[in-house]
Structure formats: C-alpha cells, structure tokens
Amino acid sequence: MTGPARPVRVLVCDDQALVRAGYATIFAAQPGLEVVGEASDGSAAVRSAGRLLPDVVVMDIRMPGMDGIEATRRLAGPDAVAPARVLVVTTFHTDEYVYEALRAGASGFLLKDATPSQLVDGVRTIAAGESLLAPAVTRRLIGRYASRIRPAERSGTPDGGPLGSLTPRELQALRLIATGRSNAEIAEELVISRETAKTYVSRILTKLDLRDRVQAVVLAYRVGLVSAQD
Template identity: 70%
Template sequence: MTAPVRVLVCDDQALIRTGFATIIDAQPDLEVVGECGDGRAAVDLAARLHPDVVVMDVRMPVLDGIEATRLLAGAGVARPVKVLVVTTFNLDEYVYEALRAGASGFLLKDAPPAQLLEGIRTVAAGAALLAPEVTRRLVGRYAARIRPPEARRDAALTPRELEVLRLIAEGLSNQEIAAALVISQETVKTYVSRILTKLTLRDRVQAVVYAYRTGLVS
C-alpha cells in the first residue's frame, strides 16, 4: 500500500485548524502529522516532521504565511516543501505573494471540504492548484511580477505540446484538456510532464506564468 500523504496544518484559529485536521485525518490516504498556529512554528515543525504538504494560512502572528511559505518552498530552499495556501482573503496581492513565495496552490477557506482534500492530493502529486476564484485575468495581471521577463525557450515543444500549454494557461483542467483535444487524461498528463521538463518549470502555476510572460496567451 502507498503511504498516506503527510500533512502539516498551520492556522492561528484553533477551531479552523482542528476542523481541517479532522477532515483530513478522516481520509485513508491522508495523515495529519502536526498542527501549529503561526508561520515560525510551521517552519520549525516542517524541519522535524518532513510533511509532504503544508496547509498554510496567510494572516498569522510571529511569522505570516507568505514569509513561512518562502522559507519552506521558495527559490534556493535545499529541500522545498509543497505548500497549499488556504485563506479567507480573496485579494489579488495575496495570490501574487503566495505564488511568488513558492506556493503550489491557493484555496479559499469557504471552499467545500472535498475541494480542500483534492487540493492537498493535487499538490502532493506535484501538480498545482488555483482556486476557481483565482481567474486567468488575475494570473495574467501579475505574471510579469511573478517571474522576470525571459526569452522564449519553447522551441523544443511540439505543436501539440504548445496547444496543451495554451490550454493550461487558459485554466483548463486535465479532464477539460482531454475533452477539448479528444485524447485521454493519461495522454494529457504525459504532455504536461513533458512540457514542464522541457521548459524546466516546477508545476502548472509556473507554466501558466511562462505562457503569459512569453506571449503564448494574453
């Protein structure tokens, strides 16, 4: 059997923290290995507990979730931890800061429990997740700030891979891409993996940003 995904929950509100932990622990493929109420504690616990995913709030005492995410998953971190930011604040700047800090996903706290659980699984699997509320327009608006201007490096992509990349940038899921191109979801996953490898990108979020920065979509 596959080992369960190890999750660290960080939120300064005990009721929310306990609620998340209860929902997560009820899943056979997920396991809460720790809880904490501030970003500094999250960084310290992650170093000891080695979680697969940290569910991170934004506004917290001692060290906020954005800075904690930067210390856990940012550029230059030797052993980056996947971070799923979950917050009550649907503000453009929070989304931008979370992505720039290295977060692999962003959800709102009023999302259904099933969406939280799927978000954890998605991030743990190495993919990325943006809440439906985080629109394509938002990513386009902040793309220049998330990544500096760079030269196109997608010449190695096949026409089909470029097509998949454009659909990723438009916010389509693997299932939606499969339907649009009349191919299987497994084939889509293969294309996505090739795209990320060829462009040396970490996840789908960076793929979206790359597409905007290089003018593949606008």
C-alpha cells in the same frame, strides 16, 4: 506482498486556533492522512516542517510575523533544503497575495469556503505530486493578479527565451494550461486524446524544468504568452 502505504503527513498552518483545530479534526478522520503538527505563523511552520518533514503543508497567507508567502518560499521555493508541497487556503475576495504565493512555490490553492471533502481531496492531490488548480477559479484568480506582474518580467516571447524549446503544438497546450483548462478540455480543444494531452503537459513541464501546472501558469503569464484578457 507489500504493507499498507505510509500515511500522508500534514502540517496545518493558520493563525486562528479554531481553524487549525477544524482542519486537524477533518484530516484526522480520514484514512491515509496523519496530522503531524500545527503552526500559528510562518516562522513556526518553517521550524516545524524542518523537524517533522510533512508531505503537505496547509498554509494560510495572512498571519502575523512571517506571512504564508515567505513561509511558502522557504518551504517549497528553489532554495528549500527539504522541500514540502504547500496547499494555500485563502479567501478570494480579500486576499491579494495568492499569485505571489504560487510564484513562491505553492502547489495549489483552495478557497476557505471549500467543503471538508474538497479540502481532503486537495491534500491528497498535492501529496500525489499533482497541482491543484480548479479551472474556473484559475481563470479568475490568475487573470486578476497577472496585471501585478512587472513589465520587465513579460519580455519573453514564444519564439525564444524560456519557451524556445517548445513545439507549436506544445505552445498551444501551454496557453490552454495557463487559462485553466484541464487535460480533458485541452484534448477537446486540440482534438487529441486525453492521453496525448497528458503527454503534452508532461513534456512541457520537463522541457521548461517546471515542477507542476501551477509553475506553468505563472511562467506563461510572466513571459506574456497569455494575458489577463485571454
């Protein structure tokens, strides 16, 4: 007989004390979530994460000193010593750095007008090893910032380079992932079962050595498989 599951350890990083307190109150009221610390900027988040080893870091982007992008890179990027999963919470209309945060290793994002239940669900989703990309928001957000990718980064082609290992069917699935489709929508568009769609997604991530759907979206835009007009 197994005991109760270990609670999800959450570190909250935001430069506004009221925001941090609000998040902490929301999470503390939820079974299975434990707030292990708070940080007021990116440097403090990196230091606290090294000491507290959270499962999920809820990260603001615009902060004095080290911003959320650099902190995310250090916490979840390829050189992270003890990688944590980062959930970026941002303001869509004013924050122009979300795309860079995803490239830095964030596992997903929510808008700051998200409801408490959406915030809690987001943390649980990230902690479970999945990415958080609401399809409608993904199409708007990634499309908006894809134009910021330098031309040299769009030199890859579906026939070679990073995507050369994918089958034509997997390329179709990757295009749909990159435009924000869920597994159910992928299944509908490709006329396959949801389980098969899930298998395609898993194979794509494995073949391309990607952590999650967020990285798949970023890669698809980087190599020019899709564009902001798709």
